[in-house]
Amino acid sequence: MSRIDFDIAHLLAGTLVLISFLELYQDRLYALLNIYALHALTLAASVAWQAFIQDAPHLYVTAAIALVFKAIVIPVSLHRIIVRLGIHREIEKVVGVGPAMIAGMGLVALSMVVMLRVTQSADPLAREDLAFALSVVLLGLLMMVTRRNAVGQVVGFMSLENGLVLAATGAKGMPLVVEISVAFSVLIAFIVIGIFLFRIRERFDTVDVQALDRFRGERR
Amino acid sequence: MTFDALTGVLVVPAVAAALLAALPDYRATARLNVAATTLTLIFALSLFFGRPQPGSYLLVDDLNGTFIVLTTFVGFTTSVFSASYIGHELEIGRLTPPFVRFYHAMYQVLMFAMNLALIANNIGLMWVAIELATLTTVLMVGIYRTHEALEAAWKYFILGSVGIALALFGTILVYMAARPVVGEGLDAMVWTVLVKRAGEFDPALLDLAFVFLLLGYGTKVGLAPLHAWLPDAHAEGPTPISAVLSGLLLNVALYALLRFKMLLAVNPAAIAPGPLLVTLGLISLVFAAFMLYRRRDIKRLFAYSSIEHMGIIAFAFGMGGPLANFAGLLHMTMHSLTKSAIFFAVGHITQVKGTQRIADMGGLTETHPMLGWGLILGVVAIAGLPPLGIFMSEFLVVSSTFARAPLLAIILVFGLLVGLAGLFLRLNSIAFGEPRGPAAKAQASYVPMFAHLALVFAAGIYMPAALVAWFQNVAVLLG
Numbered sequence: 282m283s284r285i286d287f288d289i290a291h292l293l294a295g296t297l298v299l300i301s302f303l304e305l306y307q308d309r310l311y312a313l314l315n316i317y318a319l320h321a322l323t324l325a326a327s328v329a330w331q332a333f334i335q336d337a338p339h340l341y342v343t344a345a346i347a348l349v350f351k352a353i354v355i356p357v358s359l360h361r362i363i364v365r366l367g368i369h370r371e372i373e374k375v376v377g378v379g380p381a382m383i384a385g386m387g388l389v390a391l392s393m394v395v396m397l398r399v400t401q402s403a404d405p406l407a408r409e410d411l412a413f414a415l416s417v418v419l420l421g422l423l424m425m426v427t428r429r430n431a432v433g434q435v436v437g438f439m440s441l442e443n444g445l446v447l448a449a450t451g452a453k454g455m456p457l458v459v460e461i462s463v464a465f466s467v468l469i470a471f472i473v474i475g476i477f478l479f480r481i482r483e484r485f486d487t488v489d490v491q492a493l494d495r496f497r498g499e500r501r
Numbered sequence: 502m503t504f505d506a507l508t509g510v511l512v513v514p515a516v517a518a519a520l521l522a523a524l525p526d527y528r529a530t531a532r533l534n535v536a537a538t539t540l541t542l543i544f545a546l547s548l549f550f551g552r553p554q555p556g557s558y559l560l561v562d563d564l565n566g567t568f569i570v571l572t573t574f575v576g577f578t579t580s581v582f583s584a585s586y587i588g589h590e591l592e593i594g595r596l597t598p599p600f601v602r603f604y605h606a607m608y609q610v611l612m613f614a615m616n617l618a619l620i621a622n623n624i625g626l627m628w629v630a631i632e633l634a635t636l637t638t639v640l641m642v643g644i645y646r647t648h649e650a651l652e653a654a655w656k657y658f659i660l661g662s663v664g665i666a667l668a669l670f671g672t673i674l675v676y677m678a679a680r681p682v683v684g685e686g687l688d689a690m691v692w693t694v695l696v697k698r699a700g701e702f703d704p705a706l707l708d709l710a711f712v713f714l715l716l717g718y719g720t721k722v723g724l725a726p727l728h729a730w731l732p733d734a735h736a737e738g739p740t741p742i743s744a745v746l747s748g749l750l751l752n753v754a755l756y757a758l759l760r761f762k763m764l765l766a767v768n769p770a771a772i773a774p775g776p777l778l779v780t781l782g783l784i785s786l787v788f789a790a791f792m793l794y795r796r797r798d799i800k801r802l803f804a805y806s807s808i809e810h811m812g813i814i815a816f817a818f819g820m821g822g823p824l825a826n827f828a829g830l831l832h833m834t835m836h837s838l839t840k841s842a843i844f845f846a847v848g849h850i851t852q853v854k855g856t857q858r859i860a861d862m863g864g865l866t867e868t869h870p871m872l873g874w875g876l877i878l879g880v881v882a883i884a885g886l887p888p889l890g891i892f893m894s895e896f897l898v899v900s901s902t903f904a905r906a907p908l909l910a911i912i913l914v915f916g917l918l919v920g921l922a923g924l925f926l927r928l929n930s931i932a933f934g935e936p937r938g939p940a941a942k943a944q945a946s947y948v949p950m951f952a953h954l955a956l957v958f959a960a961g962i963y964m965p966a967a968l969v970a971w972f973q974n975v976a977v978l979l980g
Contacts, residue, residue, distance in 0.1 A: 431655070
């Protein structure tokens with residue numbers, strides 16, 4: 282593998298981590314969706330690059346799904362849902378931007394330490410790709426934890442899935458079944474979420490998950 | 502591809518799901534639902550007599566044969582119970598006909614997904630199936646569309662998805678570990694190939710993979726502290742779904758964990774997965790046992806009891822060895838049968854009383870003797886009193902642990918006793934005392950409940966030698 286191939290793969294994966302950080306501190310829903318679209322776009326580029334350097338044409342399918350479905354269809358539909366529901370644009374966060382960013386950096390450091398130590402025998406591209414992928418997954422988790430808004434949590438979950446796709450494509454020659462399933466699961470997950478959002482709206486007039494919190498635990 | 506029993510187990514629920522989604526009449530669909538589960542059960546039983554060769558996607562061996570028969574059997578009895586339960590829900594208008602149609606179709610999709618997860622020989626396929634099972638149950642938990650149901654479904658969805666995502670990461674890591682040894686492509690995800698070559702895998706990668714898989718599938722098993730979705734999902738969904746969740750879906754997730762545990766056991770340099778399972782199991786057991794005391798909702802009460810028992814089962818498999826594995830298998834079977842029987846009773850009780858609050862129900866043995874005594878029998882069984890089946894399996898777990906790790910056994914017995922007392926405290930106010938709440942006659946089908954209890958009772962008295970031999974064989978397989 283030539284040096285430049287390696288560098289570009291790195292650049293794209295690293296950009297994905299960076300965009301995850303961008304998502305972390307957005308406090309408006311529309312901005313968050315735009316950043317997510319960028320996240321998915323970068324993923325598509327990264328997967329396409331992997332397809333090219335691995336000479337694995339089936340990965341182009343995964344890239345296309347990421348491009349069309351995740352970078353265009355989902356952000357647009359979520360955008361519409363937000364408009365139709367007329368929900369407030371500010372996202373309430375559980376913790377402030379500062380602590381969230383610091384926690385994010387800690388998670389990235391953690392995944393680097395863990396993955397690079399563990400995968401010493403694997404080929405360098407795969408192992409560093411995997412380290413980046415784990416960072417994206419953990420940042421997605423962090424975002425889900427720090428958001429109270431249902432849409433924010435959903436975006437967190439979707440960027441987590443992006444991290445998984447990055448990991449799956451980085452693992453050379455992984456059977457197609459998994460890539461399709463990942464994309465497919467996002468599709469299903471999104472349908473479910475769409476239904477949920479509408480149902481929540483019917484009942485509560487808000488998608489702020491905190492409004493549901495009073496129903497938690499035992500019935501009174 | 503020729504049509505054999507294995508495809509039957511998958512095709513029947515899939516076709517039935519499509520049919521049920523298309524047919525409008527509720528009575529016909531309820532019957533069709535029962536017919537489909539019966540047919541699936543017959544196919545599953547026929548796997549005992551001749552099983553196809555393992556392919557790169559599907560596999561039947563002694564281990565998952567046990568799980569498949571258990572799943573299809575409980576799926577069958579639950580569909581019988583569900584027919585009368587859903588009929589009542591329609592009458593009181595809690596569900597409308599379109600929702601019932603949706604419910605029945607989803608029930609079959611869930612059956613399909615669980616069967617697929619069990620017979621998958623490919624770790625990627627298994628993951629897809631468990632994800633499908635999660636999504637269908639999310640939809641069913643939210644079917645009543647009340648505040649509580651939506652919140653429970655949302656919580657289940659978010660926690661379940663995160664769990665599933667972590668499990669996929671673990672699956673990818675297993676592939677990464679297998680690739681240098683097995684080579685690229687499909688073979689590196691086929692379980693039968695993996696388990697043959699696992700000794701040569703990179704142990705560090707396998708360790709890391711197992712941690713992710715344990716957290717991921719462990720969430721679906723409901724092991725504390727990853728259990729937060731479980732009580733809500735059990736309490737707010739339709740009761741047949743609570744029965745299937747507790748009795749079957751938790752088992753399926755545990756089965757996935759066991760498969761990976763076997764993989765790690767082959768590699769001497771990898772961490773021993775046993776102690777991790779033992780720790781999580783004990784935490785779940787003791788935590789859930791204490792949680793039983795403050796429950797005011799009857800379905801939540803038994804949901805926590807499920808966490809307790811999954812803890813015991815995980816503990817037993819974590820201890821390992823032929824005896825503890827045997828006990829774990831037996832306990833899992835008995836728990837599935839008993840807990841679904843309890844939920845059958847609870848379903849009818851909550852319908853009669855019109856509430857799930859324990860404070861609003863009382864004196865059931867007077868007003869509804871069949872339901873009351875059925876519930877008592879179920880709770881006696883689940884609490885692990887002799888002579889029922891769970892006593893035997895718990896006795897085996899405890900005695901085999903005393904021989905090997907007395908300290909752990911003390912914690913185990915402590916948790917069991919705390920749980921037993923908690924259950925009886927609650928049972929007392931439900932079954933005895935002044936009758937409270939409406940005393941209308943129940944339109945219940947008692948057959949599934951008592952069929953399960955009779956099996957549990959019979960297993961406590963006498964286990965057929967063939968069954969014992971079968972379980973022993975599987976226990977050795979589990980290592």
